[in-house]
Amino acid sequence: MFLKQIDLTTALRPSYLPDEVLLFVQDNVGLYEGKYKLPNLQNGQVYLTSHRICYVDKQEPRKHSVALDLKDVERYEFYAGFLKSSAKVTLVPKPPKRGSLQSRAAAVSSSPSNSGTTSPLPSSDGPFRSPSTGASQATAATWVCTICSFPNPVPSNFDPTTANAHTPLPPCLACGIKPALTHVLKAAISNVTSRQMTATGSSFGTPLPLRPGLDSSRNAATELGDLVQTNSASTTPKPTTPDTGAGFQCPRCTFLNHPSLLSCEICGAPLISHDVPPLPVAHEQPRTDSPGPTLNFGKVTGLDNPDSVKISFRNGGEKIFYERLKGSMTQRKWLLQEAPPVPNSSSGTDDGTGSLSRSGSGPGRTRKTAGIAGLEQMGLERRKNNEFAIANSFEDLEALMASAKEIVALAESFARQGNGGADSATSEANALLAESASQLGLITTKDIVGGGSGSGSENLYLSELARNLAEFLTDDSRGVLKKAGGIISLVDLWAMFNRARGGVELVSPNDFEKAAQQWEKLKLPVRLRTFKSGVMVVQGSDRTDETTIKALLVWLRDLHDVPPEREVAWDWQEFGRGVTAQDAAEKFGWSIGVAEEELEMAEERGVLCREEGIEGLKFWENFIDTGERRRRRRRTPTQTDQIIKALNDSGLI
Template sequence: MFLNQLDLTTALRPSLLPEETLLFVQDAVGLYEGKYKIPQYQNGHAYLTSHRACYVDNEEPRKHSVAINLKDVEHPEFYAGFLKSSPKITFYPKPSKRLSLSTRGPPTLSGNNATSSPVSITPERYGSPLRTLASSPAPAPPTSATWVCPICSFSNPVPSNFDPATANAHTPLPPCLACGIKPPLVHVVKAAITAMTNRQSSPIAPTPQRAFNDHGNFLSTAGLSNDLAASAPTTSVQCPRCTFGNHPSLLSCEMCGASLISIADKRLELARNIGRSDSPGPSLTNLPLQGESIECIKFSFRGGGEKIFYERLKNALVQRKWLLQSAPPIPKPNRLSGVFDDGYVTGSDQNERDPERNKVVGIAGLERRGLEQRRNNELMLGTAFEDLEALMTSAKEIVALAESFASQANLGTNGNSEASALLSQSASALGLVTTKDMLRSGSDSLYVSELSRNLAELLTDDTRGILKREGGIITLVDLWALFNRARGGVELVSPTDFEKAARLWDKLKLPVRLRRFKSGLLVVQGRDRTDEKTIASLLSWFRELHSEPPVGEVSWDWRLFGRGVTAQETAERFDWSVGVASEELEMAEEKGMLCREQGLDGLRFWENWLVNMPADCIEG
């Protein structure tokens, strides 16, 4: 299966595998299967990780989310967009699967398509070369090789049944469609051969079975487009102001400083209202995801961002992080000699192989071992920071080292546990947290929504149990401090962004919510914790107070009325902060469930017997 089920975190983001890192996020993305839109997969977020390319739907994220494992991807293809057709990135599955498919006969999918949307197979916009390219990866690429008429220079299709190998002077040739002059045989043969060689020169040629498909057409433009895609549009991003070709990962023009993103953004604003109902692509009526007959999957980038996505995708495909898990650690220089170990030998093996080390025992041996260890660390740090590439490849080791440093520092100072917990957290947070440069920073809304998901993840993470520790409710300010500390001092989040992110929880249907108390205090709590539940828990506590005698002599009938509680007592009872407790009490009071008593010793809250007197009380 090319498309895989995607597990989502509580914040509706793809849950990352160990070692997996998030590379890029883009919103306003739709999915195509072949050249057909996949229904219900038309408005979502695309997440690019080191292992996968994921699509998460905006409307029904749990239902309509898929991932493509990059290891299954043969090669990606870029299409820059044309007029109303959005830029797209096409993922082709590994050929082995396609081979087995095509031997099974014509793909079931194309049959589906033919019935569901009877689009004529020949492209409607013949005159547009880009359009032709765009449709080339479709199940039945309609175009074949072309020959250019030497008389009128019109591009004619090479006949479908034309085979350059068997062609001779007697092979009937159709005249030029424009001027009606028959072409010379050599000319047509040349064109056909060029087309074939183009196709074969692409990294891995489509299988011959596929070349002659249902219609017997030559599949030539697929190869052609590969070449074009690799060379033309992806290597640089043209500045809209000065037309300077910038590197795709740049966010503003190197020459004139103009934002490379704003243009796309403005279009996005417009497009958001329009929707994609008028998108030129046809759409599938049924879902082909379960089927194995997937020719290719396209990500359509309606909100821009496709260039950076493609750039990072190519890098991810080159790096092949998914191989890392089984791969040997990076070569380590052998002790003293400086010769690089092959790295396959584990520590214990090394000990056995090293007679020298075993000879030195006792304190000297310990000291020596410590020295070696330090030298080793030094070397690793030295090589790791040599350049960025090296850091990337040895990131795993460095993180492990950092963690061990952290634990050592903790041992040495015997410091407070919170600080050490934060230290170790910060290491793991490095790979976890959305930073501004992971996204196109021009698009603030995307950054904020990702931040919002990030926050929700942090809050619902059971291993940290932030909300539980705070009694299920935490003030926004406390959370902000906690969050920034968890980020370990890098990429701090501004309070404005933070509040904006928190306000998005409702819209993104995340499992936490932001609540404003009457006094304006903003707190964060789980979505399942409603006012009704809070009141119910408060009232059940009050009912308990009817049966337990209060401390000291009281002048009222505590069996009947229970007793009044202060915000302090409530905070202790429910593990809330005092501010939250008093706000919750006032909320319950406002709902008419509690009433207050302003005494000399402060404000106390009671069950509201003012409105409903207990029945037995009225009789007595």
């Protein structure tokens, strides 16, 4: 399936995969399938991440939110818009269960807009994917030499899980240039993934330049036969002949290029633009006619293989989206996701697993258990190991990408060590913050948010920030709100949030406040509350004044049964005890300021009353105004009076 239903976070944003990075957000977009508008997907925000493109509907986000994996995208195109037609980015999916080679070889056609064809669904050729393809791929992975484009076999003893910069690599068989480790690593991984893909029958394919050319071409002839059949009903002209079994004919000079090449070897003409999928989908459903016909699909998830999905940018932002999309398609972060962790892991505890420390310091290992010296030795080894990892990673950017995971882990451990000097109370908080910072990988920054101009993009930024904040607050693992007793002052939150961001992309207080004010509008599970003194606090939207008052009253009632620590002059069984803001703060885990405000709020509601004394301001259950004004002239309350009063009291709750 190209478009998939996705899970949303509490803040109604897509929940991201572990390594996913948010790149761009744009609001007011609609989705098209082919020429036709998709119902219910016409006004929402599009999130471009390193792995996916997510659409979150504005009206019913939980129901109509879809995503498509970038790894399923074969091709993307940009349409700048014309008159009333908004700018669009077209995403063409990979034909399912088929190597990219075949589609390329088969159809060299002009544009994806030829959607109204009646070609059979590509899923029908499912059984065609023979196990032999997978088997042959499994045995021989190839890497394509960057210098001479010769496809070399990956050495059989090359294991991506253990390979590091020191693993010996054979040079290119044709030109003799040694390949980069990452290059071979990627080739090996893509081979593994495509093997897994075959095994599970899932539909994702490998990215373009890494496709195992030799093996695919071996099968190309037979697959092509199928493709010809597939496209026979299509109205698209097929200019290329299907006899290009082992190569791909350059449209300009007709040179038969190797299928792995992106541009013609002879004339340099780009070959990638001819990647046209076999125009698969037929829509039997009735459609409305002109300018923006809507597709009458009951369920979006039922869209198995649309020929193309268009994202219509009605509010601008398409250019940045396209640029970022291009970037992420080139980076192919999703490969990293499946990449094995770089060996020599620097995880502090399992020391000695790295081959370096083992080989480098033989004597160290023998006496590693010997007391302080052993510990020191261990530390030394670990540092060496780290040093090596860092030096290694920064060798070049490619290598850094390959060892990204390790570097992140290192950075985190450094951050933890950095907190060691502080005293215990703050170190705990710092640890929390450091952790938060790493968890807060997906932060909204001004530059990932697009928008037409001026206020539009500002609004989008704020609403994204608001969602971001709501996520930060409601994240159970962090428990920001819970630790603060369910309520936290905006200033505290601002400080915490900015600290969690680790000092980059800080949010200005102004933006922060504006974002917080959007919570209600966005129907997020947190709300901003302003006390009458002007203090702004953040609390869960389920926490209302009533619940707070109830909690306060229950507490005060309990005090009727608890004897005070010292002798008191009043009848504590009747009146309970006055509480200070300090008491309330301790009891509910609030900050003092919040406790003061909450108590005053309850006082304002007439539930509490105040007592000012030398001990400070105390709050009592309101025994002054007990709703007995009707009987105020009676000086001595009778028995029944007291009962009525008691009933009244309880009725007040």
